[in-house]
Amino acid sequence: MNKVATVSRRESLPGLLFVSPALLWLLAFFAAPLLAMIAVSLHDSATGQYGIGNFVQVFTEKAYTDALFNSLTLTAVVTLASLVLAYPLAYSIASLRSARIQRLALTFAVLPFWTSYVVRSYAWLLVLAPTGPLNAALMALGLIHTPLRLAYSTTATEIGFVHFFIMLDTLTIYASLVQINPRLALAARDLGASALRTFLSITLPLSVPGIAVGAFLTIVLCIGDYVTPQILGGMRAIVLPQTVMMQIQKHLDLPMASAMSLVLTVIMAVAYLALYRFLRPEEPGR
Amino acid sequence: MSAVQTRYAGGWKQLICKGLTATYIAACFCFIFAPVAVLVLFSFQDGRLPVPPFHGPTLHWYGQALANDRLLSAMGHSFVVGAGSAFLSVVLGFLAAYGLARYRFRGQALVRGILVLPMAVSYLIVGMGLLVMASWLNIAPSLWLVCISHIVINMPLAFAICSAQFNPAQVRMEMAAADLGASLPRVLLQITVPMMAPALIAAFILCFTLSWDEFLTAFLLSRFDITLPVAIWGLLRGGLNPQTNAIGSMVFFGAAALALGAEYLMFRKKSS
Numbered sequence: 001m002n003k004v005a006t007v008s009r010r011e012s013l014p015g016l017l018f019v020s021p022a023l024l025w026l027l028a029f030f031a032a033p034l035l036a037m038i039a040v041s042l043h044d045s046a047t048g049q050y051g052i053g054n055f056v057q058v059f060t061e062k063a064y065t066d067a068l069f070n071s072l073t074l075t076a077v078v079t080l081a082s083l084v085l086a087y088p089l090a091y092s093i094a095s096l097r098s099a100r101i102q103r104l105a106l107t108f109a110v111l112p113f114w115t116s117y118v119v120r121s122y123a124w125l126l127v128l129a130p131t132g133p134l135n136a137a138l139m140a141l142g143l144i145h146t147p148l149r150l151a152y153s154t155t156a157t158e159i160g161f162v163h164f165f166i167m168l169d170t171l172t173i174y175a176s177l178v179q180i181n182p183r184l185a186l187a188a189r190d191l192g193a194s195a196l197r198t199f200l201s202i203t204l205p206l207s208v209p210g211i212a213v214g215a216f217l218t219i220v221l222c223i224g225d226y227v228t229p230q231i232l233g234g235m236r237a238i239v240l241p242q243t244v245m246m247q248i249q250k251h252l253d254l255p256m257a258s259a260m261s262l263v264l265t266v267i268m269a270v271a272y273l274a275l276y277r278f279l280r281p282e283e284p285g286r
Numbered sequence: 287m288s289a290v291q292t293r294y295a296g297g298w299k300q301l302i303c304k305g306l307t308a309t310y311i312a313a314c315f316c317f318i319f320a321p322v323a324v325l326v327l328f329s330f331q332d333g334r335l336p337v338p339p340f341h342g343p344t345l346h347w348y349g350q351a352l353a354n355d356r357l358l359s360a361m362g363h364s365f366v367v368g369a370g371s372a373f374l375s376v377v378l379g380f381l382a383a384y385g386l387a388r389y390r391f392r393g394q395a396l397v398r399g400i401l402v403l404p405m406a407v408s409y410l411i412v413g414m415g416l417l418v419m420a421s422w423l424n425i426a427p428s429l430w431l432v433c434i435s436h437i438v439i440n441m442p443l444a445f446a447i448c449s450a451q452f453n454p455a456q457v458r459m460e461m462a463a464a465d466l467g468a469s470l471p472r473v474l475l476q477i478t479v480p481m482m483a484p485a486l487i488a489a490f491i492l493c494f495t496l497s498w499d500e501f502l503t504a505f506l507l508s509r510f511d512i513t514l515p516v517a518i519w520g521l522l523r524g525g526l527n528p529q530t531n532a533i534g535s536m537v538f539f540g541a542a543a544l545a546l547g548a549e550y551l552m553f554r555k556k557s558s
Contacts, residue, residue, distance in 0.1 A: 012390070012391030014389050015385045015389025015390065015391040015394075017385070018381045018386075019386060021377075022401055023382070025378055026404065026438065029416065029435070029438050030403075030412065033414075033415025034415050036419045037415045037419075040418050040422070088310055089314045092307040092311050093311065105311065107546070108315070109315065111542055112322045112538075113545070114495070114545050119538070122530060122534065126325065126328065127324050129337050163318065163321065167318060221408065224410045225408075227502070227519075244414070254421060257414060261410060264408065
């Protein structure tokens with residue numbers, strides 16, 4: 001801190017010159033558009049007046065509150081399910097014998113990341129279709145007699161999301177699991193703690209940063225996504241990004257779309273603040 | 287309990303543990319690979335529907351996809367937007383990372399925070415903001431806007447990758463070059479950039495694949511000339527079609543190869 005405080009203005013010039021292109025770019029194409037969005041969201045396209053009417057509408061009109069509710073529940077379900085399924089996977093991979101095998105398993109675990117984002121949802125549509133492989137397999141096993149109607153439903157959206165976020169969470173959780181000093185767990189075992197106790201009071205708390213990063217990314221990416229619910233959800237439980245796109249495409253109502261986008265941004269900011277404590281990189285000596 | 291029994295019990299427990307671990311990993315891999323496997327398998331479907339039963343392999347749909355002018359021109363657009371935005375993202379991100387790593391100035395933490403901020407905001411917000419601003423300024427949607435939005439999205443990532451790879455040992459080499467009379471641009475181009483090459487290439491590849499695959503801002507900000515994900519989106523309106531499988535499989539294999547290449551570069555850097 002001290003060093004920075006004593007830097008003279010002349011010395012800080014070259015550093016600022018190097019960062020200024022990137023800063024200016026974000027100022028012009030990220031900050032300014034955000035401000036424009038805020039200004040536009042305060043404009044009521046029906047009456048032509050300025051005010052918070054659009055925001056009031058988002059929180060009072062049933063279509064919008066439903067979308068808000070759907071978005072929040074979908075995100076909560078997806079975030080929890082992904083973490084619960086990804087943790088054992090990350091743990092299993094971290095417990096594999098050699099670092100090379102672990103790395104190989106991890107690389108393969110996230111390989112489907114690289115399917116095109118639009119195509120990934122389409123592929124789930126195929127898997128879940130009434131005549132698709134999943135139903136075919138279940139019927140062949142005699143578990144069901146009529147095909148399950150999985151495609152075009154909220155369940156399908158959830159499956160599509162969980163599929164993506166398991167991969168993401170596995171990466172972040174694995175990254176924090178392998179950073180834990182194995183001696184801590186060994187010491188706990190030596191002192192008589194059971195395997196479960198060791199896991200609950202040593203391993204799990206120390207892997208919280210990985211969980212938090214995974215949860216944060218899941219929340220931001222899930223609540224802001226349009227493609228997965230649009231392709232897989234079958235317009236049943238519409239989520240906020242879908243209503244935003246409808247405002248833009250059908251009603252050409254940019255002010256309303258802006259207001260809803262800003263509500264989304266605020267939700268993300270809340271998620272960030274709630275998880276901030278865990279997201280901050282660990283300072284040495286803390 | 288004797289030592290042997292303990293070991294015996296431990297052996298069984300261990301075996302069960304190992305079995306469970308392997309089973310869980312296998313189950314997860316089945317789930318993770320299910321859509322990709324179905325996508326690729328039915329891209330070879332000899333029939334109109336990409337669902338079971340599988341009628342036998344044909345390359346018909348690959349031929350169709352590669353003869354589809356709309357898809358091909360979209361692929362070209364995606365390539366140009368991807369390469370252009372990735373290049374600028376890496377240049378801007380590298381310069382910023384360099385400035386922050388080699389110079390001390392007031393407000394460094396703030397600058398760092400601002401530079402990574404777009405990573406915490408969804409693509410929808412970035413796209414919406416640019417759309418609102420463009421319509422305000424009466425700028426028609428175009429690939430230029432798509433490119434601009436992709437730089438906003440990817441530059442923070444390139445910055446983060448470059449920042450992580452800068453280390454104090456490199457400073458000495460830069461100082462040595464400067465002492466021998468090299469000007470700052472020359473030091474940058476002949477010393478710093480070659481030293482950072484693996485990180486720069488990895489960042490470029492990552493930015494390119496992300497731009498190549500980005501749908502939402504591309505959808506919002508383009509109109510007549512569209513990128514590949516937007517073209518695929520258009521195909522989806524026709525329902526299930528093996529042609530979509532074919533183009534999707536091709537994109538998957540291309541992107542996976544690029545991603546593995548980028549990872550190899552980063553991994554090699556770390557282990558050397």
